[in-house]
Amino acid sequence: MGASPAAATIDIELTNRCNATCDFCPRDAMPQEGLMRPEVFDQSLARAVEFQALARRLPRPVGVTVTFCGTGEPLVHRRATEYVRRVREAELACQLTTNGSLLSRATAVALLDAGLEWLTVSVSELGADYERVYGLSFARTRDNVEQFIDLARGRCVVGIVVVDHHRDEAHLRAVEDYWRARGVDYVHRYGLINRAGSLRSAAAALPAWRPGDPPAPSSDAAAPWPICPAPFVHLFVGWDGRYYLCSSDWRKEVGFGSVFETSFAAITADKLARVRSRQPICARCTLDPLNLLLQARHAIDPTRSRPLDVSLQELVENDRRAQVFAEDIMATALDAATATAS
């Protein structure tokens, strides 16, 4: 594999509203809720197309997938299936992540006919536990997923996400086996992320700094620590049409202007500066490399699920890929701007 990521995703957040109540999702930290307006979607898609054209011209070309995930439930947006079609008509790959409860037969057929290529359903609990944690009917979600698997055969890859919010290997395996037996193409485990400090749960708390640990989060911004790759390989546009550092910015604290004002390429240098400084959100985030090292050092992860089971080698490799990708984007965008001006 080359030095750049094989693929970048652009998460277009159709909404941060949600019909579920997952207790590991800090929805109450959000400053405001809303739905993406049609003109904002049009411009976000135009920016995604523009970025894909740039990504193809990079010294190490990168594929781009538009993903509908965000911090809410994309199927709450009544235009979600229409927008999948628009993405595919723009010749971009398309993926959607959902809690599955609104995935009726009509919606499933519409998504597949629109050309959806990957569907990921987030179901980390089974039966009554699911109903308690998600506040949704388990039977409906299960039936929706089974129906989608049937309809999708040969047309769309179907996966399940299981969040390790109990830190319980046996639980993860049980949920994984349940869905594999029903024919899903893959199951991904997510380690519990604290959403840049928004999730106030003991299970997602960062360990207190101890003497001998890597420098404390308030340390010198220029310290040579690896940067988080998320802002470069997983780009994010909020429902309000503003670019944000990453999908963990639950409070929408680190914005970079709107899709009407600027492009993904033009904000890359600002993103690099932000993520290098670790301020204000990375220093609080469980995905920040320095915090990952801190967690690994405190050896608090018995389940060995991501993101806690992290090696220094992996951090350095991710860092190198992110920096090379960011530098390629900046250089290629500058060349294009110079060529246009001359």
Ligand SMILES: C[S@@+](CC[C@H](N)C(=O)[O-])C[C@H]1O[C@@H](n2cnc3c(N)ncnc32)[C@H](O)[C@@H]1O
């Ligand atoms: C915020 S949801 C939005 C999309 C959709 N509503 C869903 O449930 O899939 C995106 C993904 O984040 C996962 N998630 C939510 N809170 C999380 C946390 N604290 N740590 C890790 N993953 C989390 C969800 O399970 C889901 O797979």
Ligand code: SF4
């Ligand atoms: S470390 Fe920073 S950039 Fe990475 S996911 Fe956390 S808040 Fe986002």
